[in-house]
Amino acid sequence: MEGPGALLVVLDMVGIFAFAISGGLVAVRKRLDVFGVLVLAAATGLGGGFTRDVLIGAVPPAALADWRYLAVPVAAGMLTFRFHPALGRMERLVLVFDAFGLGLFCVVGALKAMDYGLGPVPAALMGAVTAVGGGVVRDLLTGRVPVVLRSELYATPALVGAALAVAGESAGLPTWAFAVPAAAVASTWRLLAVWRGWNAPKPAGSPST
Amino acid sequence: MEGPGALLVVLDMVGIFAFAISGGLVAVRKRLDVFGVLVLAAATGLGGGFTRDVLIGAVPPAALADWRYLAVPVAAGMLTFRFHPALGRMERLVLVFDAFGLGLFCVVGALKAMDYGLGPVPAALMGAVTAVGGGVVRDLLTGRVPVVLRSELYATPALVGAALAVAGESAGLPTWAFAVPAAAVASTWRLLAVWRGWNAPKPAGSPST
């Protein structure tokens, strides 16, 4: 595997790992057993990429053709099950790992979509879908309001990170020069939004119930 | 783009617009912020078509290859966010826009499925899935009971509208001669069912809990 491709695989796997940890932590919070933790870790880690691959026609998804993709969420799930902190900072940890995965996936997803011939705008959107997909799967399966619909900024950092990746690739830059910075922008923005409580405007008026 | 194709694209976009408005209104009712409104509008508007395209192998979905498909739900979401009525008739508006999208999508979905080589019965079913998909996505994401499972008639008008479209296309009629009427039948039937409180029979007996 040549340079940029290998870098993308590594970033993809780190993203899967981060999302899988976030899924495993939610499973622990919900008092699921060891298999529930593994299943939720795998679904969260692989959900976004599967959605992307199905939409761009890259089937079977890479995660099904390469056993390392399967080993990563299983390892993340086992680690979470064994070492989850029995303390009050679970939700904050979920947010950190989720933000980390968000940044990595929006970049990897956008670049893979370009690879499959999508134009810049659809590719950026696919990047955002990849980044957002795992969290939606995790939250739907555990009966939480999907994070992408909650008050803090989530879809926007993903879309901007994906757009940066598309711009870098279109400009012909080497992958290493823009992939990690773009991911960092998205993750940092997301974390700052959470920590600073940045909120987007809500609808004016009061819709009745 | 020739005549019938252009008509279908227009009907598809009107359907996306209607469903996106219904999603945006639900988001406003749930007090989501502007990005939540946009995301839910887009997911509702595009969800049914994405499901259909993935199932019939039409990937990447048209909505990813043509920027106008993306512009429609974004515009619908912005409009909803800005002009949603701060009054007690939100839920009724959701129903109207949803019924409108239902009629359009069952026809467009069935015709697209035939275009991809599906037989009449599967094509009609795909039309119903297209019509029902957006509402399911919207309701799942916001923790509502999916409309297709609630008491009023929903899947049946969609299936009948789709069957009418399949029949018209199989009979070699020009698209304009049956597409809009079939959509009107499905939408009207759905709305009448809601307004008149038509209910389908429930299971006899009382299942214990």
Place this chain on the structure above:
Amino acid sequence: MEGPGALLVVLDMVGIFAFAISGGLVAVRKRLDVFGVLVLAAATGLGGGFTRDVLIGAVPPAALADWRYLAVPVAAGMLTFRFHPALGRMERLVLVFDAFGLGLFCVVGALKAMDYGLGPVPAALMGAVTAVGGGVVRDLLTGRVPVVLRSELYATPALVGAALAVAGESAGLPTWAFAVPAAAVASTWRLLAVWRGWNAPKPAGSPST
């Protein structure tokens, strides 16, 4: 259709029937009307196979190309609606039919994935996804915690049944010699886990809320 293929189609349909009954029973418990029962029966019966087919690139799914696949869940839904027992044993019946479908689908899903060129590990995983998918769809649509995340063993029997099927096929055994036994192992294991209350370990410590 030659021997092994026909056997797989039969096993697939019996699995669809079993899952569709489980979906129909849940719909009856939720007091859905006749169309809600049919829709939930169909979504539960076909959900796992659709997910598998979309992931391995077998689109349009067999269920859309062959009307018999559609007739099975409709018949199951009608039967459930008409003959559901108005007694206190609904939930137990759901579990039995669900376990039955689980065993059949993990085997059929794994073999179909191998047929489409997936390696042994991904094929076994696809078998488990097929087996687990229908129940997840059913439980998501009706607001239940997905069975795969609950305490009793569910994913493990499915994975083991799928692995047995992959091993049998790889060893060149005739389909009849391993398909039904592998399905029986998974179903029986699942049922014993429910009836005996076998539980997997939960995370140590107490995650705070």
